[in-house]
Amino acid sequence: MAWQWFHRLGSPRWFYERTGVWLPWLALASLVLLTVGSVWGLGFAPQDAKQGNSYRIIYIHVPAAFLALAGYYIMAISGAIGLIWKMKLSFAVMRAAAPIGAVLTFVALFTGAIWGKPTWGTYWVWDARITSMLILLFLYIGVIALARAFSREQVADKACALLALVGTVNIPIIYKSVDWWFTLHQPATIKLTQSSSIDPSMFYPLLTMIVGFYCLYTWTLIAHTRTLVLQREWRTQWVQQELAEGNRGGD
Amino acid sequence: MPSVESLSGIAPAASRAAPGFGALLKVELLLVLRKRADIANPLLFFVTVLALLPLGVGPEPELLARVAPGIIWVMALLATLLSQESLFRSDFEDGTLEQVTLSPQPLYFAVLAKTAVHWLVTGLPLALLSPLLGLMLNLPAAGYLCLFASLLLGSASLSLIGAVGAALTVALRRPGLLLALIVMPLYVPVLIFGTGAVQAAIDGYAYSAQLAILAALLAAAAALAPLAAAGAIRISVDN
Numbered sequence: 001m002a003w004q005w006f007h008r009l010g011s012p013r014w015f016y017e018r019t020g021v022w023l024p025w026l027a028l029a030s031l032v033l034l035t036v037g038s039v040w041g042l043g044f045a046p047q048d049a050k051q052g053n054s055y056r057i058i059y060i061h062v063p064a065a066f067l068a069l070a071g072y073y074i075m076a077i078s079g080a081i082g083l084i085w086k087m088k089l090s091f092a093v094m095r096a097a098a099p100i101g102a103v104l105t106f107v108a109l110f111t112g113a114i115w116g117k118p119t120w121g122t123y124w125v126w127d128a129r130i131t132s133m134l135i136l137l138f139l140y141i142g143v144i145a146l147a148r149a150f151s152r153e154q155v156a157d158k159a160c161a162l163l164a165l166v167g168t169v170n171i172p173i174i175y176k177s178v179d180w181w182f183t184l185h186q187p188a189t190i191k192l193t194q195s196s197s198i199d200p201s202m203f204y205p206l207l208t209m210i211v212g213f214y215c216l217y218t219w220t221l222i223a224h225t226r227t228l229v230l231q232r233e234w235r236t237q238w239v240q241q242e243l244a245e246g247n248r249g250g251d
Numbered sequence: 252m253p254s255v256e257s258l259s260g261i262a263p264a265a266s267r268a269a270p271g272f273g274a275l276l277k278v279e280l281l282l283v284l285r286k287r288a289d290i291a292n293p294l295l296f297f298v299t300v301l302a303l304l305p306l307g308v309g310p311e312p313e314l315l316a317r318v319a320p321g322i323i324w325v326m327a328l329l330a331t332l333l334s335q336e337s338l339f340r341s342d343f344e345d346g347t348l349e350q351v352t353l354s355p356q357p358l359y360f361a362v363l364a365k366t367a368v369h370w371l372v373t374g375l376p377l378a379l380l381s382p383l384l385g386l387m388l389n390l391p392a393a394g395y396l397c398l399f400a401s402l403l404l405g406s407a408s409l410s411l412i413g414a415v416g417a418a419l420t421v422a423l424r425r426p427g428l429l430l431a432l433i434v435m436p437l438y439v440p441v442l443i444f445g446t447g448a449v450q451a452a453i454d455g456y457a458y459s460a461q462l463a464i465l466a467a468l469l470a471a472a473a474a475l476a477p478l479a480a481a482g483a484i485r486i487s488v489d490n
Binding site for chain 2: 139158
């Protein structure tokens with residue numbers, strides 16, 4: 001009986017019906033948290049002693065970078081669950097996670113570049129973390145491109161799951177090697193400000209933003225997965241029913 | 252025509268260690284040696300692109316010496332990648348691959364045999380050619396031995412990692428660019444430590460650590476990549 005919830009998860013219908021209830025709450029939570037976090041972080045948190053106001057981009061940059069990396073693992077783990085337990089829903093989660101993760105990686109890179117201009121004097125630096133994020137973006141793009149190349153969804157699912165798993169094994173190796181490469185090619189002019197302890201007045205709004213981003217991510221992931229589930233199961237009776245009801249509701 | 256009979260000595264020994272491995276190795280080598288254009292093309296690509304480089308960046312010896320390790324490594328990587336597209340292709344198209352997956356021998360060893368042959372006909376010749384290209388690009392004398400050794404170790408990892416991509420895309424009609432897109436990010440560690448070793452050798456530092464890491468990457472790739480590639484082949488064949 002303990003595993004009942006796990007087997008239920010395999011049913012796209014159960015997932016669709018259950019998550020429909022969660023979605024508004026998740027949307028509300030992320031809206032409140034992100035509004036509070038950004039107003040607090042952008043308007044009320046104190047200025048940084050060295051960077052002035054430009055540091056405030058961390059309120060977007062750090063949560064995006066957190067979730068970009070976590071998103072890859074979410075994608076790979078749901079792919080692995082799909083491969084091992086042949087769970088259709090799990091593949092849908094994996095496919096939904098790929099574009100979201102790619103966008104978050106891009107946001108992290110983009111905000112990092114904007115922050116780099118006033119702080120470092122240049123938009124792009126081959127810093128270890130930036131380079132690792134760029135490679136992560138390529139890993140995401142690889143999974144998305146592979147998914148698009150297959151005409152049959154089942155094959156695309158399995159192939160993407162395998163590629164995501166191979167990428168997961170490689171991510172720590174890539175990160176370590178890029179770190180090593182960076183210390184070898186250390187550019188003389190640039191140094192990341194080592195703030196070992198961030199002041200609580202800056203940290204609490206950041207924490208709010210991180211939690212808000214997690215809510216937003218979960219909401220986006222579930223919404224996207226629901227769309228994929230509808231697309232994939234459109235022949236089944238419950239989807240037809242659902243769509244008919246949705247149409248009636250819209251009238 | 253190089254003889255394959257010289258291999259018959261190792262084949263039975265390998266067969267005992269891993270069923271089917273020796274036989275497949277022999278067949279693959281024979282097939283590859285009968286189609287020698289496939290061996291020559293990656294090497295010609297490697298040499299041609301490197302010959303274009305001075306035309307692009309200018310012929311100053313100091314500049315060429317500075318970029319030589321990186322450029323030779325990147326081109327070796329591209330040459331391996333381009334030749335990898337056809338790794339499982341003909342076997343997939345004529346149904347051999349399906350037979351191999353159905354055979355009682357583990358698919359792991361079949362993939363390992365194919366990859367080993369791929370390395371023997373691309374990675375090994377690339378490593379052997381690299382000193383000549385180093386000479387053309389004015390590579391400092393201290394770098395030659397290390398360039399050869401790092402390419403020898405690194406290209407084997409590249410072949411193994413690329414085999415996963417080749418197996419994933421074998422069922423697609425035109426996998427070329429897609430294969431590059433999915434495999435390139437996975438090549439990053441090998442490239443970093445390969446060029447790092449050569450750069451250290453040129454600067455007069457010890458480079459055994461980088462070579463040891465390349466060897467470690469190869470050991471990990473030899474253990475894991477054929478497993479992933481075997482899984483990918485099963486997915487592609489079931490298609």
